[in-house]
Amino acid sequence: MTGPTPDYSHLFIELGCVAVGLAFLARLARRLGLSAISLYLLAGLAFGNGGLLPLNLTKGFIQLGAEIGVLLLLFMLGLEYSGENLTKGLRMGASGAAIDSFLTSRQVFSPDFFSAGLLWPPSSSAASPSSHPPASLPAFSPNSSACKRQKRRQSSPSLCSKTS
Amino acid sequence: MQAPETPTVLSILVLEDLMMAVYLPLVAVLLVGGGPQKILVSVGIASATVLVVLFIATRYGHSFSSLVAHQSDEVVLLSIFGTVLLVAGIAQHLQVSAAIGAFLVGIAVSGPISEQSHRLLTPLRDLFAATFFFFFGLEVDPRTLPPVLLAAAALALITTASKILTGYWATRTQTSDRRARLRAGLTLVPRGEFSVVIAGLGAAIEPRIGSLSAAYVLLMAIAGPFLAKTIR
Numbered sequence: 001m002t003g004p005t006p007d008y009s010h011l012f013i014e015l016g017c018v019a020v021g022l023a024f025l026a027r028l029a030r031r032l033g034l035s036a037i038s039l040y041l042l043a044g045l046a047f048g049n050g051g052l053l054p055l056n057l058t059k060g061f062i063q064l065g066a067e068i069g070v071l072l073l074l075f076m077l078g079l080e081y082s083g084e085n086l087t088k089g090l091r092m093g094a095s096g097a098a099i100d101s102f103l104t105s106r107q108v109f110s111p112d113f114f115s116a117g118l119l120w121p122p123s124s125s126a127a128s129p130s131s132h133p134p135a136s137l138p139a140f141s142p143n144s145s146a147c148k149r150q151k152r153r154q155s156s157p158s159l160c161s162k163t164s
Numbered sequence: 165m166q167a168p169e170t171p172t173v174l175s176i177l178v179l180e181d182l183m184m185a186v187y188l189p190l191v192a193v194l195l196v197g198g199g200p201q202k203i204l205v206s207v208g209i210a211s212a213t214v215l216v217v218l219f220i221a222t223r224y225g226h227s228f229s230s231l232v233a234h235q236s237d238e239v240v241l242l243s244i245f246g247t248v249l250l251v252a253g254i255a256q257h258l259q260v261s262a263a264i265g266a267f268l269v270g271i272a273v274s275g276p277i278s279e280q281s282h283r284l285l286t287p288l289r290d291l292f293a294a295t296f297f298f299f300f301g302l303e304v305d306p307r308t309l310p311p312v313l314l315a316a317a318a319l320a321l322i323t324t325a326s327k328i329l330t331g332y333w334a335t336r337t338q339t340s341d342r343r344a345r346l347r348a349g350l351t352l353v354p355r356g357e358f359s360v361v362i363a364g365l366g367a368a369i370e371p372r373i374g375s376l377s378a379a380y381v382l383l384m385a386i387a388g389p390f391l392a393k394t395i396r
Contacts (some may be wrong), residue, residue, distance in 0.1 A: 001206070022294050022298060026294075035385050036294075036384055037297045037381070037385075038381055038382055038384075038385030040294055040297035040301065041297055041298075041300060041301040041302065041378055041381055042297045042303040042382070042383065043298060043306060044297070044299060044300060044301015044304070045301045045302075045306045045309075046301075046306075047301075047302060047307070047377065048301060048302030048303060048304065049302065049303060049305040052249060059302070062295055062298070062302070063299060065267040065292050065295035065296070065299070066290075066292070066295050066296040066298075066299035067262075067296075068249075068292045068295075069264060069289075069292030069293045069294075069295050069299075070262075070263050070296055071248055071249065071252045071263060071264075072248070072266070072285060072288055072289040072292050072293065073263075073289060073293050074264070074266040074267040074295070075266040075267065075269055075270040075272065075285070075289075076247045076270060076282070076285060076286070076289050077267060077270060078266070078267040078268060078270020078271040078272075078273075079270040079271075079273055079278055079281065079282055079285075080270075080328065095325045119212045128323065148287075161337075163381075
């Protein structure tokens with residue numbers, strides 16, 4: 001090691017505040033029966049770009065953590081598929097999923113989408129619903145399904161709201 | 165809940181997740197943009213890569229899993245986490261999204277090690293996923309939300325209606341109870357968490373996607389529990 005150890009105290013304090021704050025929000029979300037994710041988003045809105053109090057010190061760390069978060073979310077999603085689960089689902093839900101995906105995803109693969117290259121002005125998008133690319137996105141809600149499977153495994157559904 | 169419609173709803177959700185495996189790399193390529201020819205080539209490469217990896221994952225997943233298997237939690241945690249990052253990085257390098265690489269690793273992991281890594285990685289997932297959603301909020305400027313509110317509300321209406329229809333239709337053979345069939349549809353009404361993940365891919369190119377998605381998630385978070393209560 002060369003040189004003195006940098007002073008991380010501010011970073012630790014900021015990160016600690018973020019984590020404790022998110023824990024509080026998760027608690028609140030459970031009580032209200034909401035998804036904790038929307039509260040996390042709200043907290044982010046409050047502190048980020050144009051928010052009340054910008055977090056500058058730990059942004060790099062949080063950004064890297066966020067990227068890893070996406071990877072882990074998807075890894076855990078893939079993990080849910082074992083042969084039994086998969087074949088059973090394929091047999092039972094093919095028609096339903098096809099309908100749902102069709103209803104929601106044809107909006108993405110509409111010509112509008114290709115020509116606009118996702119750059120749609122809000123005014124025109126309000127006029128024609130078919131030009132909303134993200135209309136299809138909610139078709140894929142692995143988190144909610146993961147929640148159900150998690151409940152079956154009887155582990156703590158931490159990122160899941162108290163639904164049903 | 166163990167209503168008659170539950171298995172159907174679950175299988176629809178499973179299949180939707182699967183379709184995302186095809187969908188995610190496509191969107192990632194489309195978001196990068198370019199001429200039609202370039203898009204076709206990139207989509208082709210991405211789809212081929214995904215198919216090859218999917219084949220390897222389903223074919224050799226068992227040998228990979230037994231290679232990694234170990235009674236020590238530490239060994240499994242490090243190998244799985246390392247493999248996820250490694251494959252995601254390579255996938256990103258090949259223009260397939262890193263997220264899809266991680267997803268395919270998840271598919272490849274099977275057998276007893278699947279339960280073990282589920283147990284070991286869930287806390288990590290919770291930590292980093294919370295970070296992700298928080299970070300997503302950080303990146304969106306709240307002042308950009310009001311202009312997209314109308315579009316988000318329209319989206320919420322359309323997707324809610326299509327979900328309810330889907331659930332209602334898919335459970336037609338299981339039960340004749342209209343209430344149960346409606347409930348199946350409502351279970352499908354997403355809370356939109358995952359749209360945030362996908363929007364994260366596009367937010368770098370078009371910031372309004374981020375705002376729209378944030379507005380949508382917030383609207384659905386408010387509407388979801390309300391809808392669930394009204395149906396009971």
